[in-house]
Amino acid sequence: xxxxxxxxxxxxxxxxxxxxxxxxxxxxxxxxxxxxxxxxxxxxxxxxxxxxxxxxxxxxxxxxxxxxxxxxxxxxxxxxxxxxxxxxxxxxxxxxxxxxxxxxxxxxxxxxxxxxxxxxxxxxxxxxxxxxxxxxxxxxxxxxxxxxxxxxxxxxxxxxxxxxxxxxxxxxxxxxxxxxxxxxxxxxxxxxxxxxxxxxxxxxxxxxxxxxxxxxxxxxxxxxxxxxxxxxxxxxxxxxxxxxxxxxxxxxxxxxxxxxxxxxxxxxxxxxxxxxxxxxxxxxx
Numbered sequence: 001x002x003x004x005x006x007x008x009x010x011x012x013x014x015x016x017x018x019x020x021x022x023x024x025x026x027x028x029x030x031x032x033x034x035x036x037x038x039x040x041x042x043x044x045x046x047x048x049x050x051x052x053x054x055x056x057x058x059x060x061x062x063x064x065x066x067x068x069x070x071x072x073x074x075x076x077x078x079x080x081x082x083x084x085x086x087x088x089x090x091x092x093x094x095x096x097x098x099x100x101x102x103x104x105x106x107x108x109x110x111x112x113x114x115x116x117x118x119x120x121x122x123x124x125x126x127x128x129x130x131x132x133x134x135x136x137x138x139x140x141x142x143x144x145x146x147x148x149x150x151x152x153x154x155x156x157x158x159x160x161x162x163x164x165x166x167x168x169x170x171x172x173x174x175x176x177x178x179x180x181x182x183x184x185x186x187x188x189x190x191x192x193x194x195x196x197x198x199x200x201x202x203x204x205x206x207x208x209x210x211x212x213x214x215x216x217x218x219x220x221x222x223x224x225x226x227x228x229x230x231x232x233x234x235x236x237x238x239x240x241x242x243x244x245x246x247x248x249x250x251x252x253x254x255x256x257x258x259x260x261x262x263x264x265x266x267x268x269x270x271x272x273x274x275x276x277x278x279x280x281x282x283x284x285x
Contacts, residue, residue: 005072005139005140005143006027006029006070006071006072006077006139006140006141006143006144007027007068007069007070007071007072007140007143007144007147008068008069008071009066009067009068009069009147009151010058010060010061010066010067010068010069011061011066012060012061012062012063012064012065012066013061014064015064015065015066015155015158016064017063017064017065017270017273018155018158018159018160018161018162018163018273018274018277019065019155019162019163019164019165019270019273020060020065020066020067020068020151020152020155020162020163020164020165021057021060021065021066021067021068021165021167022067022068022069022148022164022165022166022167022220023050023053023054023057023067023068023069023070023167023168024070024074024078024079024080024144024166024220025048025049025050025053025070025074025078025079025080025168026049026050026051026052026053026054026055026069026070026167027049027069027070027071027072027073027074028046028049028071028073029071029072029073029076030042030045030073030075030076031076034076037124037125037126038075038123038124038125039121039122039123039124039125040117040121040122040123043249044117044119044121045073045075045117045123046073046249047117047118047119047246047249048073048074048075048114048117048118048119049073049074049075050167050168050169051169051240051244051249052243052244052251052255053167053168053169053238054067054069054070054167055251055255055259056167056169056238056243056255056258056259056262057165057167057262058259059259059262059263059266062263063263063266063267063270064270065270066151068144068147068148068151070144072140074114075114075117075123076113076136076140077112077113077136077137077140077141078110078111078112078113078114079140079141079144079145079220080166080218080219080220081105081110081111081112081218081219082100082103082112082219083112083137083141083142083145084098084099084100084112084137085099085100085103085105085106085111085112086099086100086101086106086111086112086113086133087101087106087107087109087111087113087115088101089115090113090115090124090127090128091127091128091129091130091133092127092128092129093129093130095130096130112133112137112141113128113132113133113136118171148220148224152164152224152231156230156231159274160230160277160278161230161231161232161274161277161278162230162231162232162277163190163194163232163233163234163273163277164220164221164224164225164231164232164233164234165233165234165236165266166217166218166220166221166233166234166235166236167236167238168215168235168236168237168238169237169238169239169240169244170215170237170238170239170240171240171246172239172240172241172246177208178208178209178210178239179207179208179209179238179239179242180202180207180208180209180210180236180237180238180239181209181210181211181212181213181214181215181235181236181237182195182198182199182202182209182210182211182212182234182235182236182237183211183212183215183216183217183218183221183234183235183236183237184211184212184216184217184221184225184233184234184235185212185216185217185221185222185225186212186216188222188225189217189221189222189224189225189226189227189232189233189234190225190227190232190233190234191227191232191276191277193276194232194234194273194276194277195211195234197269197272197276198234198266198269199211201265201266201268201269202262202265204265204268205261205262205264205265206261207261207265215235215237216235217233217234217235218235220233220235221233221234221235230277232277238258238262242254242258243255243257243258243259
């Protein structure tokens with residue numbers, strides 16, 4: 001395992017699967033200056049994270065694939081955003097013209113430097129200067145994405161077609177009945193056959209699965225998914241009620257059960273993945 005600024009990389013003993021796993025929202029490290037400037041409690045800040053998702057997918061190495069996981073909290077900097085999605089309401093003075101100030105994520109308070117935590121609470125007690133955003137992006141965002149880019153390129157050189165599995169968790173609720181939601185950007189980030197087989201392998205493990213609703217995949221899925229170039233990306237969201245107590249931020253007895261079922265389903269899936277990603281040649285006339 002290697003650790004760097006804001007993230008850690010857990011390589012497999014041997015990289016044998018044409019895939020890599022990524023967990024950009026499971027970090028829970030906070031700089032002291034950030035904690036001194038927030039109006040929220042530590043538990044309130046941590047409700048924004050994908051609690052223990054990096055642990056949930058820790059089996060990646062045993063399946064022959066690396067796992068890249070954030071250690072920095074997404075309330076400090078959100079790694080699953082474009083680099084300059086910033087809310088001008090958070091800052092003193094005008095922002096540079098290249099900053100994206102009106103994306104749906106920014107308007108919801110969930111930009112690269114979030115204004116709101118997951119429960120809707122304002123994070124900072126004071127306005128920020130733009131240099132603070134520049135520092136967070138340079139210190140944590142850029143290194144994470146350089147590592148992810150490098151992993152994708154290494155996988156492509158080694159295997160040809162490659163799949164990125166972007167791992168997340170979702171709050172439970174009456175409007176969210178599926179155990180797992182797969183996001184392929186409505187068919188644009190991953191070959192249809194790959195997603196259908198992943199769905200089938202997860203259903204075989206007893207999970208209920210939906211696709212693209214309510215989560216179709218974010219910046220990372222969109223950026224790295226280009227099936228025409230042999231780059232496939234799928235987002236996987238796990239219902240938190242299956243493995244954790246959402247109020248107490250604690251793992252439940254279901255954690256090990258869900259982890260084992262995921263490992264079984266994804267193991268079967270990865271065994272079939274090379275054939276699914278290899279374009280079929282037209283039959284000879």
